[in-house]
Amino acid sequence: MNNEHLITEAKAARELAYTPYSHFKVGAALLTKDGKVYKGCNIENASYGMTNCAERTAVFKAISEGETQFEAIAIIADTKGPVSPCGACRQVLSELCPQEMKVILTNLNGKIQETTVKDLLPGAFSPEDLND
Numbered sequence: 001m002n003n004e005h006l007i008t009e010a011k012a013a014r015e016l017a018y019t020p021y022s023h024f025k026v027g028a029a030l031l032t033k034d035g036k037v038y039k040g041c042n043i044e045n046a047s048y049g050m051t052n053c054a055e056r057t058a059v060f061k062a063i064s065e066g067e068t069q070f071e072a073i074a075i076i077a078d079t080k081g082p083v084s085p086c087g088a089c090r091q092v093l094s095e096l097c098p099q100e101m102k103v104i105l106t107n108l109n110g111k112i113q114e115t116t117v118k119d120l121l122p123g124a125f126s127p128e129d130l131n132d
């Protein structure tokens with residue numbers, strides 16, 4: 001699957017965002033090694049801190065269905081430049097996806113930035129940092 005196709009899936013996911021508070025819709029599409037796509041949108045709550053970002057929705061959906069091998073993720077929002085994932089999502093991607101995995105950041109105007117999980121969060125706190 002090419003970048004364009006994964007971005008199309010992320011855009012479709014974005015349409016389902018539940019954002020009555022921020023009105024800022026985000027979509028994500030996570031591609032597994034065997035070609036399946038898990039889509040996610042942001043889901044807000046009247047208790048604002050309970051909000052789940054699009055990226056984490058996609059990753060948590062995939063993990064909860066038994067997926068462990070990931071190839072790429074595309075993320076889209078109506079931003080000036082390619083959308084910048086928040087710190088919480090960077091941390092979650094860092095633990096559950098390969099460090100070298102492709103991350104496609106984009107916006108509705110077709111601005112695209114390709115990066116990796118590692119480059120989104122250098123020096124991430126990881127499971128190895130936990131004491132037994």
Ligand SMILES: O=c1ccn([C@H]2C[C@H](O)[C@@H](CO)O2)c(=O)[nH]1
Binds near residue numbers: 019024051053084086
């Ligand atoms: O990368 C991002 C950045 C923000 N949001 C969501 C959280 C909240 O619902 C809204 C505004 O922060 O956008 C995401 O889903 N992903």
Ligand SMILES: [Zn+2]
Binds near residue numbers: 053085086087088090
């Ligand atoms: Zn986030």
